[in-house]
Amino acid sequence: MHDLLAVRGLSRSFGGFKALSDVSLSVRSGERLGLIGPNGSGKTTLINCMAGTLAPSQGAVLFDGQDISALPPHRRTRLGIARSFQIPKPFSTMSVLDNLRIPIEYVVHRGGGHGAEIEAQAQALLAKFGLAAKAGVPAGQLSQVELRKLELARAMAARPRLLISDEAMAGLSSSEVDEVLDILDRVSAEGVAVLMIEHIMRAMMRFSQRVVCLEAGRIVAEGAPQDIVRDPRVRKAYLGE
Numbered sequence: 001m002h003d004l005l006a007v008r009g010l011s012r013s014f015g016g017f018k019a020l021s022d023v024s025l026s027v028r029s030g031e032r033l034g035l036i037g038p039n040g041s042g043k044t045t046l047i048n049c050m051a052g053t054l055a056p057s058q059g060a061v062l063f064d065g066q067d068i069s070a071l072p073p074h075r076r077t078r079l080g081i082a083r084s085f086q087i088p089k090p091f092s093t094m095s096v097l098d099n100l101r102i103p104i105e106y107v108v109h110r111g112g113g114h115g116a117e118i119e120a121q122a123q124a125l126l127a128k129f130g131l132a133a134k135a136g137v138p139a140g141q142l143s144q145v146e147l148r149k150l151e152l153a154r155a156m157a158a159r160p161r162l163l164i165s166d167e168a169m170a171g172l173s174s175s176e177v178d179e180v181l182d183i184l185d186r187v188s189a190e191g192v193a194v195l196m197i198e199h200i201m202r203a204m205m206r207f208s209q210r211v212v213c214l215e216a217g218r219i220v221a222e223g224a225p226q227d228i229v230r231d232p233r234v235r236k237a238y239l240g241e
């Protein structure tokens, strides 16, 4: 597996506070990589730097071998990087279907495309994400788990090669966590690399092939999930031992 996305020596400060210090990390093509770490350890800051919504103070981001550090978010989306937001922000008054039509039209068809074709693609995505029955419902009326699914579907509408999922399972019940995991499994089975940020250890263990742990803006451990949960540095940083 070759490196699909790589960050090299990434640092990011907010004022005098170093949220990320010299982070180097890669996501391989088709890989399922887990990113863990306590609240405030820099996980969202790191993916913001990958997606281009935040500029690093130092370091570079490469995608498919190309330095994309200077590219704005929409250009990175077109190259194949999609991310979900920790707090989903759909267009609440618009239908679930229309919430997907927009990214399909602008990312896949670049503002062109036929209405019927875009609609068919949006319907297919909804079916895949278990939201077909909600197509006509305003997004503001969705339940928490449905909102998370819509957020992931919206990211997948761009047909990415890498999906970055930022705590899509936080606050969900155990069976809802399984529903979201099933969706991520299906995305992965299509060959899309998935970077999953998650606090729920069971989900992390089931999904990830490899796990990276951040603490206070630095990578403190990296390895197979079964080794990571036993790693003393991880237990200290993450589990508070």
Ligand code: ADP
Binding pocket: 014, 019, 037, 038, 039, 040, 041, 042, 043, 044, 045, 046
């Ligand atoms: P995580 O996602 O791991 O919980 P974040 O990346 O959101 O952590 O935040 C890492 C640290 O950087 C936190 O201390 C947070 O308060 C700080 N931080 C994040 N974004 C900003 C910002 N825009 N301005 C100032 N500080 C920020």
Ligand code: MG
Binding pocket: 043, 044, 045, 086
């Ligand atoms: Mg976060």
